[in-house]
Amino acid sequence: MSEPIEPPWSAEQVQALAPDASSLAAARKLAGGSGWSTTGTGGTPAGLWGLCKGSGSTPYQICVDLTEPAYKCSCPSRKFPCKHALALLLRWSTGNVAAAEPPQFMTEWTTSRGNRAARKAEAATAPRTEAQEKAAQRRAAKRAESVAAGVAELRTWLSDQVRHGVAGLDQAGYRPFEQVAARLVDAQAPGLAAAVRRLAPVPSSGPGWEQRLLAELSLLHLLAAAAADPEPLPEELAVTVRSRTGQQVAAEQVLAGPRVRDRWQVVGSRDELDDKLNSRRVWLRGRDTGRAALVLSFAAPGQALPVDLVLGTELDADLAFYPGAAPLRALVADRHGPPRACPDPGPAQTVAQALDEICAALAADPWLFSWPLLLSGALAPGRPWHLVDAAGDALPLDPAFGEPWRLAAVAGGRPVTLAAEWGPAGLRPLAVYADAEVVLA
Template identity: 60%
Template sequence: MPPRWTVEQALALAPDASSATAGRKLATSGTWTSTGASPGAVWGLCAGSGTTPYQTVVDLTEPAFSCSCPSRKFPCKHALALLLRWAGGEVDEHGEPADFAATWLEARAARAARSAGRAEVRADRAPADPRAAGRRAEQREQRVSAGVAELERWLRDQVRTGVASADTAGYALTDPVAARLVDAQAPGLAAAVRRLASVAASGEGWPGRLLEELALVHLLTTAHGRIDELPEDLAATVRTRVGATVRTEDVLAGPPVRDRWDVLALRDSSDGRLTTRRVHLRGATTGRDALVLSFAGPGQALDVSLVPGTSLDADLHFYPGALPLRAVIGARHGEPGPLSAVAGSGVRAALDAWAHALAADPWTSDLPVVLGDVRVVPAPDGAPDGWLVADATGDALPLVPAPGLWTVLAVAGGDPVTLVGALTPRGVRAESVLADGAPVPA
């Protein structure tokens, strides 16, 4: 059997707070029958409003979920409840899955085998015409360059006319040029331009922040205009920031970094159209941080294969760039195991890493960090934020106000803790706290 998850690990998979609450409630009810667990799977029957109980199965290796209930959430409350019962030791271990569970697991294995076969067939096919691919790349570059040139004119207009009224202009100021950048296949620049409107409406001190953002956009357009003169890694960063995509297949073709990767934190964010899941990994041997991103549109499920509090022996392939952080998981070597002993750094080392990140990629907005042996303390009177995270030397950073801050305070309780988060220009955004070796989501 794989190691049992903690309650926190199970709840980290909940698609929203209401599902987590419903899963907790259902886990303690007496409606479960025929539950069991075997290496890599957990299953059970849960009585619902109808005469036929819901058949629920969880494949722990990814994980993946199946339930006969009508819910469109992944995982549903029944799958969450089943995982919570398993985490609490209330599911007996059996050698073989129940029939309904075995049928679903066998179908998954068959689909995986077919997918592997199709991948081999694709690999045997003749490569695409390189000349046609080159023409498409050249046409895209021409469109991007035209969009960048228009953006440069818009930036000069902002400098000439001033930004005094930007806080009242709203998105009417930025949407037209952002839309043209999307048409020019520069979605990264379009997002940066749209963000200017929210910066202008961010309250006291907005003019300074807006000028900083305008300067970064100007720096990006200048770098794109001289991209042929840049080092290869920095040129790759500029292309990515402008909006060029890198195929997953190309990333996987790069050199792997094999390690025992600890899954330390998971954070979801949404812009109303797309939900992004950001998972923070750290190599137990290399000490290297990595971010694995997945995306889902409305009604789609996010990747749930990385569970905070577990560790996996795997190959990671990093996207090209001057500051390689984003990665894709390649080959996995064995089943996930328990978390390693995670050692964090002090505040000064985190600031040094931030300085290095900005030198490599000036457009860095946050950096994954693990702060060890730190305390959460009240900020001095008059400080802009209410709480600081301080290490044993007395060096401190502000904690970014967020709903999860109260979880950090409750878990820390004034004692030294290991804090996992992201370093930003405003301070540290907490994402989890390690308690008894397991991450508690913040």
């Protein structure tokens, strides 16, 4: 029997895993109920298990692998994790789950998971056949031709905006941008399409929108010009340009490259939901290297996003970074043990240090629109609010975030450690670390 994970995750961390508010409400009710006949924690890998009374005669079997984490429940719910798994985690967070020897249903599940992972790793390392390689080359050539046509059309559109002027775009709505973005999607350049869609709200963003739009059009023109002829660029910058158009390196290729081992802290996450594709952005920061990392995951509407990285935990792991001029996106390659609660994120940055880091990143990749920061300072009200550090330097909060009264209440006027996502409009708070606790923004 393995040692239980100490300390358990907090209730706030468990709440962050809930797929929706109704699941969380139901889990809270179940956690304190009397329907539990068995619960326990331990095993290898470290996990939780329980039997909870359901609507039938047989209790539901709930399994949680804490090293990923991963979840399984015999209930018919399609939510992930379901209310029973959340309830078990909530019981664990309050110290109501004791160490024990895993039952057979837990052992069978963890063994099955281990076997599947081994088969998947074997398949990932299997070499391509000659026919598969030729087919991949044909697909790549066809896509490159399509992207080149899309880039040429985008450059023409950008020239037209400058030639005709942008004064009327505040009356045109989103349609002109959406039309261009749709054609770029057809041209297999989703990265460029996303960049055009980000322009759509600018004309309605208030006074000074013309200057902001021209600045964004200039950056997009720079990207389109680089995408049209990437050969003269340094290799790392050329890779960045290709990724910005939407051409991603295969995960297998990333995992086959160099890896960075560290104690990676899960400092924040943010979901972006729309009617076509949901995404989750999880920000990590290396405790020893101070390096930032972004783990992206995607799911179709109605499907659950992965919840394998828990806010406020720290994992000893190897990360494989996607290549580029300012490598940021990464994959978790190998984990060395279960995650640990991390109520103290360690040394935070001053505003000056944060600005130096952002400047270095932008110098390498001028098309960055977000960067994770771990800042120390006090929240100061205003229009907009600011984070002010001990030296009196300040960074504004993104007005789109709204009034951060909840975070201000947690801070109580004292300096705190703020995990935030930097963007051109300011900081978007993700979490606050105060009094050995992590509180969601």
